Amino acid sequence: MASSKEIIEQTNRFGAQNYAPKNVVISQADGCKVKDPEGNEYYDMLSAYSALNFGHRHPEIVEAAKNQLDSVTLTSRAFHNELLGEFYERLSALSGKELILPMNTGAEAVETALKTARRWGAFVKGVEDGKQEIIVCENNFHGRTITVISMSTDPDCRKGFGPFTPGFKVIPYGDIEALENAVTENTVAFLAEPIQGEAGIIIPPAGFLKKASELCKKNNVLFIADEVQTGFARTGKMFACQHEDVVPDIYVFGKALGGGVMPVSAVAANRDILSVFTPGSHGSTFGGNPLSCAVSIKAMEILVRDDYPKMAQEKGEYFMNALRKINNSHIVDIRGRGMLIGVEFDINANDYVYALIHNGVLAKETHERTIRFAPPITISYEELDDAIEKITKALSE
């Protein structure tokens, strides 16, 4: 087997450098633990940005995938497949929304939500086509396509990629007054992450989501929640909007929806909204493919059966309390919900990330100063204690 060094050199020689990965090659994974080619073991505290809520290779999800590989993997949407209906029904029950539209990546699902809102604006609300406005938040992260980065306020995401898609207005995250002032008769939607993940685990001021959702209702504006990172139990509720008893008009799902095996994303909304799509108006070759449906159906079944929200809530609290005991004067804030936790430093956190890696814990900083801890929700208390010991060692002064 090639060494980590050889693999990294090969990867860097032939690949575009649009990422700066840490110097760890993951070649084996099981649950919350991964191994490199040299046999070093690590706790995975990033979980592929919450795509691994079920841990690596959850046995039942892997079994569902293997079984599906033996029957049919891809049909395209030109024909029906046996599992798409069941996928719809399960996600509909879980989200409480009448209709589902399947895609693959988070960015595609965000695009789908934007198209939904624009068409709803033109067809239902009566906004002149081409005049639709969508309000978004500063420091948002919704993916990497041209339209999605058109909403971004991060210069690194945008530089050199213009011209951008028009029709977006940006307000400070959590600022209800700014939202109120930004709404016009042409506003069709307000798009927000219930907790901003990439921005550094930013929780909005208490009541913001609730007030924003009420404001949207009052003004006939759709409230779109991007739950790609926060959804499916990560924050201690099935969906992070539930922390404020908010039911958005449109949910955007991704990451964990694929059970850590396939890229699966979707938009969920009621019929009065999602029925704006007609044949030919939107689609995806791989969206809703039977292999994706098989793993996702199993993932959703496990999520409910094993009460993942409760697990994330309890383990998250336990974890956060332990993190608060770490003695380091450079730690200025520890925040989070459930198993989505940010530890913010007053200095660049890169050296701490390598100290963690050196101690057998994989984590990564976001926006230089905040380390995100988001282990698989399946991590046992025994494993968590062990990981906490390593983290404490790495982060203590």
Ligand SMILES: *Cc1c(COP(=O)(O)O)cnc(C)c1O
């Ligand atoms: C990761 C993420 C996306 C984009 O998902 P991709 O699958 O990488 O396209 C969108 N929104 C949020 C909140 C995310 O965390």
